[in-house]
Amino acid sequence: MRESEILEKIRSSPGYPSRERFIKGPVCVIECPEEIPCDPCSQVCPFEAIDVGRPITNLPKLIEDRCTGCGLCITACPGLAIFVVNLNYSPGEASISMPYEFLPLPDVGQQVEMLNREGSYVCKGRIVRVNEGEDHTRVVTVAVPKEFYEHARGIKLISGKVR
Amino acid sequence: MDAELSVIGSGPAGLSAAIESAKYGVRVELIDENILPGGQLFKQIHKFFGSKKHYAGVRGYDIGWRLLREAEDAKVNIRLNTTVWGIFQSSNNRIGLFDQQRVFFSKPKRLVIATGATENPLSFPGSTLPGVMGAGAVQTMMNIHRVLPGRRVLMVGAGNVGLIVSYQLLQAGAEVAAVVEAMPKIGGYLVHALKLMRTGVPILTSHTVLEARGDKEVESAVIASLDKDCRIVKGSEKELDVDLVCLAVGLKPDAELCRMLGCGFTYVPFLGGRVPIHNEDMETTIPGVYVAGDVSGVEEASVAMEEGRLAGISVAESLGYISEGEAEKEKDEIKERLRDFRIGPFGSPRQEGKDKILTEYKRWFSNEGKRDS
Numbered sequence: 001m002r003e004s005e006i007l008e009k010i011r012s013s014p015g016y017p018s019r020e021r022f023i024k025g026p027v028c029v030i031e032c033p034e035e036i037p038c039d040p041c042s043q044v045c046p047f048e049a050i051d052v053g054r055p056i057t058n059l060p061k062l063i064e065d066r067c068t069g070c071g072l073c074i075t076a077c078p079g080l081a082i083f084v085v086n087l088n089y090s091p092g093e094a095s096i097s098m099p100y101e102f103l104p105l106p107d108v109g110q111q112v113e114m115l116n117r118e119g120s121y122v123c124k125g126r127i128v129r130v131n132e133g134e135d136h137t138r139v140v141t142v143a144v145p146k147e148f149y150e151h152a153r154g155i156k157l158i159s160g161k162v163r
Numbered sequence: 164m165d166a167e168l169s170v171i172g173s174g175p176a177g178l179s180a181a182i183e184s185a186k187y188g189v190r191v192e193l194i195d196e197n198i199l200p201g202g203q204l205f206k207q208i209h210k211f212f213g214s215k216k217h218y219a220g221v222r223g224y225d226i227g228w229r230l231l232r233e234a235e236d237a238k239v240n241i242r243l244n245t246t247v248w249g250i251f252q253s254s255n256n257r258i259g260l261f262d263q264q265r266v267f268f269s270k271p272k273r274l275v276i277a278t279g280a281t282e283n284p285l286s287f288p289g290s291t292l293p294g295v296m297g298a299g300a301v302q303t304m305m306n307i308h309r310v311l312p313g314r315r316v317l318m319v320g321a322g323n324v325g326l327i328v329s330y331q332l333l334q335a336g337a338e339v340a341a342v343v344e345a346m347p348k349i350g351g352y353l354v355h356a357l358k359l360m361r362t363g364v365p366i367l368t369s370h371t372v373l374e375a376r377g378d379k380e381v382e383s384a385v386i387a388s389l390d391k392d393c394r395i396v397k398g399s400e401k402e403l404d405v406d407l408v409c410l411a412v413g414l415k416p417d418a419e420l421c422r423m424l425g426c427g428f429t430y431v432p433f434l435g436g437r438v439p440i441h442n443e444d445m446e447t448t449i450p451g452v453y454v455a456g457d458v459s460g461v462e463e464a465s466v467a468m469e470e471g472r473l474a475g476i477s478v479a480e481s482l483g484y485i486s487e488g489e490a491e492k493e494k495d496e497i498k499e500r501l502r503d504f505r506i507g508p509f510g511s512p513r514q515e516g517k518d519k520i521l522t523e524y525k526r527w528f529s530n531e532g533k534r535d536s
Contacts (some may be wrong), residue, residue, distance in 0.1 A: 001349070001366070006357070034353050035507030036212060037465070043215035056214050056500075057507040077218050079354030088293035102334060119363040135210070135222065153362030 003118045007150065008034045014061040015050075017085075022149070026069020026086040030060050031153075032079060044076035048137035052115070074099050074135040085149050094149035095128060100140040105130055106157060115145055123148045166240065167191035168478050169258060171247050171420065174202020174392050176456025176471035177277035178230040183475025185237035187484040193239050194260065196246040200234075201227040202279060204300040204314055204464070208334075209327055213465035214500070223464065243533050246376065250274075256452060256454065271452050273478045274319050276421055278472060279458035280408040280414035280435060285319065288374045290408075298411035300329045305335045313407020317384045318342040319351030319372050323351035323463075325411030330358050332409075340403045343370040345393065352509070373400060384408050414461045421458070429523040431516040433459030438516075440523045444477035445470055448527050454477065460520065462513055466504055469471045473497050 010016055011044035015030025030041065030050065039052040041060050050073060052058050071084045080099040089095035106112060108125045114125040122144075129141035144152045170181045174193040179482060181193040186431055196266065199205065206222020218226045242262065251257035257270045282297040289295065298320075304310045316337050318329045321344035329339045342359065347369045349356045356366055367386070373395070374385040388399040418428070421439040427448035428437045438460045447452045453474040456467035473494060480490035505514035 001356075001360075006353075009353075016407075031357065032354055034509070036354075036509060037214070037507070038212040038219060039505040040215045040220035044220075055503040055506045057503065057510060069194055076220055078212050079352065080358050081354040113360055115363055117357055117361055119360045119365065135220075135225075137210075153357075154363070156363065 001118060003116045003151065006117045013059050013109035015059060017062060017064055017067075021064040021067075022085065022087050025088050026084055027064065028062065028069060028071070028073050029065050029083045029085050030058055030081065031075075031083065032077075033157075035059060036059065038078065038125075040076045040078065041073045041082060044072050045071065046070070054068045061127060067096055071097055071139060074139050075137040080137070083153065087146065087149055089128075091142055092146060094146045095141050095143050096149065096152055097127040097139050097141040098155070099133070100130075100138045100154065101136065102153070104157075105138060106140060106155065112142065113156040113158055114142065114148065115156055116151045117153050119154065121156075122152045127151060166190050166269060167170035167218075168192070169194060169269055169275045170273065170275040170277060171258075172202065172277035172278050172279055172456070173241065174198075174277060174456060174457075174467065175202035175204055175226070175230070175380065176279075176467035176474075178234055179200070179471025180275045180277060180453070180475040181239045182233045182237050184478045184484075185239045185475075186451045187479035189479050189484055191237075192271070193234065194240045194245050194247060195241075195243055198244055198484045200231060200241055203299070203302075204230070205302045206306040206512060207464070208306050208331060211464060213504070217465060217468065219465070226464075227477075231515045232464065237440035238417065247420060248354075248422050250420050252449060256449070262348040263278060272482065273453070275445075275453045275455060275474045275478065276418075276439075276447075276458055277454070277456045277467075277474075278420060278458045280461050281417045282410070283358050283413040283415060285372075285410050285412050287372055288382075289376055289381070292338075292375050292377055292381050293379070294377065294406055295375050295408045295410070298324050298409055301407070301409050302328055302331065303404050306331065307366060308486060309336055311335050313337060313381075313405070313409075314404045315340055315519065316407045316409055317372065317386070317403055317405045318409050319413060320344060320413070321346075321349045321356065321366055321368065322411060323355055324414075325409075326351040326359060328409060328411060329364060330355070333359070333362060333364070337407075339364045340405050341370075341386065342366045343372060345371045347391070365400045371395070372408060376399075376402070381406050381408055393522070412499055414457065414463060416458045418454075418458050421447060421454065424452060426452065427523070427527050429457045429520060431460060431519055433512040434462070438448070438520060440520055440527055442523060444494065446476040446477065448524065460513070460516055465481070466501065468496050469504070470499050473501075
């Protein structure tokens, strides 16, 4: 499946933030466009910014103005399908926080290659934070050039094997 | 003292059935041929989907530990290393057991069969070489025994099992050269596929494995693309340098015991093929014999747990441990959750399958048990 096809599917789901919301700062990006029976994201959010409701197969809906970009949903999602994007990380960079379940962990400051949703190279990235997270899921934050905020979704350690 | 209920199989369905009925006071024995209870749960290192109330977001092995603790608290008698070798309807569903030392019998008043599913095989030249194995074996080796069965892997099948096991192979340090899927689209959840794809693993739909090559073990595998009629496209063959070919090409109910008992069966392709007919309370066409989990139609662990609970409550009710009214209330809540799980593109074909099984159950008794459609 192609990146453009996947992105189109994800963009048209109710979990994907609008361009206006992205511009305002950190926001969760829910990349979960299929009706599967799952709702921990809505249960974990302290701001009630994610709504699944009943039936449990509803697509998660992001209530944009309630989301603070806190990132609790990143590790709560069993599908590893939630990211937090901060388009205002620095004048030229966006930051992307993502779940990470591999070893070795990258180091802060390390340069990595960023892959898109079909596994193709997108741009270079720089690890800016590695959090312990919940239940063996780490949260890794990478700074990338702003224009790639919608595409950079995977981390490839340059010195190591493909992860 | 004899058990009132024997539960065969201690996976998520069997454990849940045992816990639920024991909670109401039923004397339960839980039988498993393995040395550890838990079924597939202890190799499931990923977080489960479902509702937060029912272990969603919890890793499979942690769910396993919780259920084992609950089973102990509920005083379930767990018989491990014990094989059911026979089951006899003629003597009131007596079951024959072997615990590696002696052969003995158990004559419970009720029976829950929760024997799960078996993997489908796939045959091709080289498929008997060491290094070709099922996804279940791969998961057992790597996640239970911590032995990596290969360094570079070809995964066959892009259903949820193939996708999840591929991801776990990456976590264990292997490389996944490719996932091939004969269907023109990915069968499993997109979120599982994306976890793999964003690490650079290609998922090749309309592709299949033609051959595994090697002298004494797998050294490479040949794949090819398929046209819309599922015929091999000539000239599309490609040889991949792999030492493991992992097969994840579907599951079917492991219903031998139901067959031995003479339960009625029906054919539901989407639930894995021939499944024992059962009613809404999970009771088969043989009164007092219940099924739950994959043996009653291949679905997923959260459904297996709910079905197990349903069977457990029904047993407790039929033995008089809870009133009909109380049981109805509990069962209705579970049934509602099950219906909720079976909505959407992945769920509705399963609901249709379950509806068909229910219809067959009613027809079975209106035709005096003469049918096996």
